[in-house]
Amino acid sequence: MRLRVASLFSGIGGLDLGLERAGHDVVLRVERDAHCRELLRRQYPDGALMDDVAAVMPRDLDGVDLLAAGFPCNDCSFENAARPGLEHGRDTRLVRHVFRLLRERRVEWVLLENVVGLLRWHRRRRRNERQGENTSRSRDARARPPAIDHIVTEFEKLGYRWAYRVVDLLAFGVPHKRRRVFIVASAHGDPRDVLLSQDSQCQGRCETFAAHARVHRRRCYDCFNAPPRDAATVEAVSIDVGENRRPPLRDICQCLTTSNGRRTCVVTRAANDARETSTTRALAVEDAERLMGFEPGYTASCYPIADANGRAPMSFNVDAQTRKRFALLGLACAVPQSAWLGERLRNPYAVKFPYAALCAPFRRACPGGDDDDQEGAWPLAAYNVFELDDADEPRWKSRRRAPKTLSESPVVRAFVPLGEFLKFQRRARDVDPETLRTYARRLRASGHDDVDELVRLALLGDERRDGKRRRIAAPHVGTTVRRAESVWSSSDDERDDSRDDDAMPTFGARAWVRWRGKRGDVATRWPCLVLDAGEDGVRGVTTHRHVVFFDAARSHARVRSTDIVGRFGGDDDDGDNISERADIVGAIERARVWKRDDRNHEYDPIAWSFREPTACLECATCREDAPPAVSTPDRSRGGNDGVLSRSLRSSFASDSKTSSSSKCPQATEIIPRARLGHVGATLALRRGDAVGRRLRVFWPIENAFFAGTIAAFDKQTYTFRVDYDDGDVEVAFKPWMESVWPLRGEDEFATCGVKTPRAITPFNQNTPEICEAPKTHF
Numbered sequence: 001m002r003l004r005v006a007s008l009f010s011g012i013g014g015l016d017l018g019l020e021r022a023g024h025d026v027v028l029r030v031e032r033d034a035h036c037r038e039l040l041r042r043q044y045p046d047g048a049l050m051d052d053v054a055a056v057m058p059r060d061l062d063g064v065d066l067l068a069a070g071f072p073c074n075d076c077s078f079e080n081a082a083r084p085g086l087e088h089g090r091d092t093r094l095v096r097h098v099f100r101l102l103r104e105r106r107v108e109w110v111l112l113e114n115v116v117g118l119l120r121w122h123r124r125r126r127r128n129e130r131q132g133e134n135t136s137r138s139r140d141a142r143a144r145p146p147a148i149d150h151i152v153t154e155f156e157k158l159g160y161r162w163a164y165r166v167v168d169l170l171a172f173g174v175p176h177k178r179r180r181v182f183i184v185a186s187a188h189g190d191p192r193d194v195l196l197s198q199d200s201q202c203q204g205r206c207e208t209f210a211a212h213a214r215v216h217r218r219r220c221y222d223c224f225n226a227p228p229r230d231a232a233t234v235e236a237v238s239i240d241v242g243e244n245r246r247p248p249l250r251d252i253c254q255c256l257t258t259s260n261g262r263r264t265c266v267v268t269r270a271a272n273d274a275r276e277t278s279t280t281r282a283l284a285v286e287d288a289e290r291l292m293g294f295e296p297g298y299t300a301s302c303y304p305i306a307d308a309n310g311r312a313p314m315s316f317n318v319d320a321q322t323r324k325r326f327a328l329l330g331l332a333c334a335v336p337q338s339a340w341l342g343e344r345l346r347n348p349y350a351v352k353f354p355y356a357a358l359c360a361p362f363r364r365a366c367p368g369g370d371d372d373d374q375e376g377a378w379p380l381a382a383y384n385v386f387e388l389d390d391a392d393e394p395r396w397k398s399r400r401r402a403p404k405t406l407s408e409s410p411v412v413r414a415f416v417p418l419g420e421f422l423k424f425q426r427r428a429r430d431v432d433p434e435t436l437r438t439y440a441r442r443l444r445a446s447g448h449d450d451v452d453e454l455v456r457l458a459l460l461g462d463e464r465r466d467g468k469r470r471r472i473a474a475p476h477v478g479t480t481v482r483r484a485e486s487v488w489s490s491s492d493d494e495r496d497d498s499r500d501d502d503a504m505p506t507f508g509a510r511a512w513v514r515w516r517g518k519r520g521d522v523a524t525r526w527p528c529l530v531l532d533a534g535e536d537g538v539r540g541v542t543t544h545r546h547v548v549f550f551d552a553a554r555s556h557a558r559v560r561s562t563d564i565v566g567r568f569g570g571d572d573d574d575g576d577n578i579s580e581r582a583d584i585v586g587a588i589e590r591a592r593v594w595k596r597d598d599r600n601h602e603y604d605p606i607a608w609s610f611r612e613p614t615a616c617l618e619c620a621t622c623r624e625d626a627p628p629a630v631s632t633p634d635r636s637r638g639g640n641d642g643v644l645s646r647s648l649r650s651s652f653a654s655d656s657k658t659s660s661s662s663k664c665p666q667a668t669e670i671i672p673r674a675r676l677g678h679v680g681a682t683l684a685l686r687r688g689d690a691v692g693r694r695l696r697v698f699w700p701i702e703n704a705f706f707a708g709t710i711a712a713f714d715k716q717t718y719t720f721r722v723d724y725d726d727g728d729v730e731v732a733f734k735p736w737m738e739s740v741w742p743l744r745g746e747d748e749f750a751t752c753g754v755k756t757p758r759a760i761t762p763f764n765q766n767t768p769e770i771c772e773a774p775k776t777h778f
Contacts, residue, residue, distance in 0.1 A: 014333035022342025058104035163383035171409030172336035192353035198677025234419030261326025284424035293335025354739035615664035680735035698739035
């Protein structure tokens with residue numbers, strides 16, 4: 001089902017891009033920020049774009065099937081110390097325009113996105129309350145309802161069924177900790193099937209059915225992070241050097257916000273580096289784009305803003321552009337999350353929500369607050385589909401809490417550690433040693449100096465190296481890159497391709513130029529690009545040339561032709577060009593990267609692919625499809641051992657990966673269902689390792705879940721036996737065909753006399769029990 005989408009509060013188009021990748025059509029975008037509109041005009045030149053959500057009329061939604069809105073979050077975000085909330089805030093309350101339009105045009109589906117602070121109460125206390133005054137004003141300031149209460153109440157007034165859920169970006173294999181609330185509402189459908197039906201409880205079998213990363217990663221983040229942790233090829237730790245409330249994170253990046261992008265640095269070290277040398281550099285904005293699911297350079301067109309004729313200014317500040325790009329990325333919706341929702345909306349009823357019997361009702365319309373000590377705050381997932389016994393009851397009475405064990409990972413993707421994910425760190429700027437020393441002092445003062453060994457190595461390493469290298473002044477003329485008519489073409493097509501991801505020109509002759517620092521240092525040679533080099537070479541016959549230096553600021557200058565002393569990368573590269581002076585070393589490295597990389601090469605943010613479902617090779621169906629076994633006689637028994645030889649087993653295993661005619665249940669039913677988020681299917685992939693697992697099974701006749709224990713596994717028929725707590729026994733149990741919910745915590749395993757009981761011996765209805773788990777009460 002392909003939907004026509006109207007996008008309000010589009011931002012830089014993260015929500016729109018994910019929906020388009022899922023096959024939907026975005027017919028209208030609305031965004032008030034001038035920099036975002038500049039980007040949207042460049043990325044989507046043929047789409048309708050409006051600049052004011054208040055100007056959108058109901059007639060503009062004619063033919064629209066999905067209304068999507070990532071409305072402003074700053075009034076609810078914990079990054080805002082005041083957190084005024086939806087009622088007293090200025091920006092988040094703009095969500096009212098969504099409901100204004102829905103009152104006039106009943107759009108079938110609605111999708112909203114915001115921060116987790118949307119679920120939290122606002123508890124800012126004023127001075128009169130701190131002084132003990134018991135007034136109505138102080139009580140109102142003490143606890144204000146969260147914004148989610150207003151949103152779901154408005155949906156209920158309009159007759160929309162709704163469901164919301166917190167989803168973490170880590171579930172999609174991206175090393176970025178970013179939790180967001182997604183709300184799906186429908187006029188006629190069941191939003192639970194879209195948002196709550198999938199849950200990635202991989203049961204340790206993610207290598208079997210998960211989407212694999214192109215960098216040969218096979219395990220999800222939970223399995224990667226579980227002890228013993230998998231070793232990454234490149235160790236990495238992300239640090240917000242301007243914030244000591246959050247600790248450094250290993251192998252993942254901090255949640256990008258509007259302010260911390262420029263403050264985030266990454267400490268990297270090769271895993272096999274015996275010298276324990278680390279590199280500390282700022283997070284490159286191109287890698288930040290990839291962490292959000294965008295292509296590198298996606299946000300470059302947001303700054304500077306073109307004039308009415310579509311022409312960019314003659315000059316712009318590169319640092320200001322980078323700051324704006326980071327800020328817009330912090331406000332954006334991550335593309336992998338929106339793409340997953342787009343896939344679910346494309347076939348909304350492919351997976352039904354089976355856990356309604358496990359969901360608890362709300363005791364009050366708005367849980368939490370100062371006077372609620374029973375129910376607690378709003379859950380991380382909830383829904384309301386108007387299941388009321390009495391039509392006269394208020395609609396909030398049918399609100400339900402999703403099971404607490406519903407994870408924030410709806411799908412399973414192979415996790416790529418941060419050090420292996422980053423592609424542009426070599427081009428990133430080095431972090432100032434004084435900044436790291438200041439951060440280390442703040443950590444010690446706050447008592448949080450018990451940090452990762454890699455972070456400690458980076459902080460101490462810069463202290464040890466400080467003052468031991470002679471630094472000279474870089475050829476810094478200014479951070480403004482001048483766009484001369486004689487150098488850059490005024491044609492739009494040519495101007496768009498004139499710069500690479502580091503704002504360096506994509507053309508020009510690489511050369512060395514003799515330069516003297518501002519403090520009167522001795523002249524040294526710097527790598528540069530000669531932009532106006534003609535057929536007569538880099539020196540030419542004219543007296544001066546325009547060059548751009550490979551320094552951190554991409555400085556430019558007009559230099560004498562006689563100061564250009566040779567081509568970079570040619571025969572003129574002798575030993576004295578490589579010195580211990582840090583500025584020159586960094587510039588040479590940037591020049592070599594420029595030379596080595598393909599200017600037109602595109603980096604995919606991350607790529608996944610599914611392997612063909614594999615057969616189990618143990619059930620009766622697999623043995624029937626297997627080629628005749630030519631096994632050696634068993635001398636101890638004087639006959640054939642009846643087991644496939646190792647060579648034939650290996651050949652059959654390779655054939656089963658590509659054979660589509662195999663009738664093995666693992667290949668035809670279990671793995672496809674596990675990829676759709678079926679919990680019972682992922683449990684079935686554990687086979688014999690699932691014995692002893694506690695679970696709940698839904699019985700439709702009783703309309704209830706019953707607790708039991710998996711007592712045995714039959715590899716011949718690929719079925720299980722379940723012993724229920726009430727004494728019933730179910731043989732030939734197929735978890736992938738049932739609604740199953742594994743128990744966690746103390747009741748996760750039955751004791752069986754051992755810590756993790758296992759039984760793989762085949763059984764049938766006439767055989768005695770193999771592993772009898774003790775009956776426990778649920």
